[in-house]
Amino acid sequence: MSFLELDHVGKQFGPNTVVDDFSLAVGKGEFVSFLGPSGCGKTTTLQMIAGFLDPSRGAIRLEGRDLTTVQPAKRGLGIVFQSYALFPHMTAAENVAFGLEMRRVPRAERAERVRGALGMVGLAGYEERYPRRMSGGQQQRVALARALVIKPSVLLLDEPLSNLDAKLREEMQIELRQIQRNLGTTTILVTHDQNEAMSLSDRIVVMSQGRVEQIGTPQETYERPASAFVSQFLGKTNDFAATIDKTCAPARLVAGSWSAVAPVGLAGPVTVSIRPERISFGDAGLAAKIVTRIFQGNHWLFQCESECGPAIVIRQNDGKPQPVEGEAVRLAWRPEDMSLRGVGAAA
């Protein structure tokens, strides 16, 4: 039995369906991300789990017991908010101690656990600081310590890193993952940052316009996107219109001057989707011309104009000479690196 279960959950605000038929089973200790652009319903779903919003349909169960009838104060979940929502009139230690006070933990044990929690997030010695006197990253850590000190059954993170600068965000991602692994706390992260979702999660729920587009491991969602939205949202991708040429045997999949043996049972026009880093420059393949080439340190980014429309190619900077702007090239890729969608695609 799954630990946290969302069973056909839906949320309606007047005529607007904000979350539609959301079903998910989270295992104990799992790290799941809700990923999607703003307004996709990911935060609304999180708020329903937290209890700040009531679902219009469906049920949310924690260890088999219905959560929707439980007051948010009694759910025992740890939440880190985007704005951190620290109590500004309390010191770091008082902030962390608040949840323990509400649970009537004896004073001595409380002090011990507060010290432990602040130490865990690397803030030992900051007990008496007020939030106003701390940096964004430090406030973030206090918020995390405050959520974790009550030993929550589920940790909910609402865009916790979006207010940090890029370098700090990366550090916090690594640290967050380590802390989560050590404690084994079941965690749900809401984010619009695909890199964050991919580097932190065991599984990603990709959402768009209130619907679940795909649920899978980071690799699955990246390599085998279930929809055009997922492939566009998770990293860059190239979509080429292709046709099936049945005049030869076996039938061939054709996109411009590129072709390969078509998978069995495929008929009609399809969309071929290939990640830019899986395309190589070869002697045969889709004819294209390099429009711009951008050096990005460890890799080159090429923007090309191909027979099938614009294409982007990423090549490792391996020291070998690369094509220059204006040069005519052939784009090639292995059939197993592409995914097919569209009319007649055998899903």
Add this chain to the structure above:
Amino acid sequence: MSAAIDTTPASPAPTADTRDARAPWALTAPALMLFVGVLVIPLAMTVMLSFHDWGQYKGIEPVFILKNWREVLTDSYFLEMFGRTFRIALYVTVLTALFGAPEAYILNRMKSPWRGIFLLVILGPLLISVVARTLGWALLFGGNSGLVNKALTSLGLISAPLPFMFTETGMVVALAHVLMPYMVLAVWAALQRLDPQIENAAVALGAGPFTVLRRIVLPQVMPGILSGAIIVFALAASAFATPAIIGGRRLKVAATLAYDEFLNTLNWPLGAAVAVLLLVALVLIVVGASRLVERRYAQVFG
């Protein structure tokens, strides 16, 4: 030649600098002159006046004596007046805080159309003259003919009319009503700065609604309540119209006392001493209170 080139760009610079330095003074001069003309000079003259002598038949004598100040500071009559003034101001402040802070909180939690309507209801009275608002209380409670007194007597709930006119209670109630919007506004401003997620965070950590109010919301709006309290206290202690209508000549406060000395007894120097003492006492209290508040909250909200 080279010397000329060197000096020419340097020479206009000082004049530009001096012009820049004078610009702020020039620009503020009109306002400054108005301020000096209508506030500083009359105030200085009032202070001067408080040291002059006065007699029933000789009028004001421009001499420097401490008679008025000695009288104001030692006579138990004046002591009683000032005691009453600050006692009323204190009660009014407490009353507006007790009612105004919850009022602002409820207002802040209201949904869109109602919030605007009730904000208008609360602030609307500011558009009506203080005299009109105070006379309203007088109409409701004034003696036997007051509307509320009449109703309560005919219902048999009270045998004699509730004492309201010429009582300190009446003054406190009427002043609290008149000054309530200032407290509501101050607390409302503090509530606007609150992050609504902070309340959610407290709830998620297991706090009940009452604990959230007491431990999370109240401490955060405390600076707002205190700044509202300073405004209300200052306005209540220096109020004139409401004490004049409710208290009349029988129950005087510092402001009505100064007025009486000026216009009825015609003892301007004594009236001036009362007015200056009220001003000095108020300034000391207000400055002291805001210093305390600032020091208390500098670390938390600075």
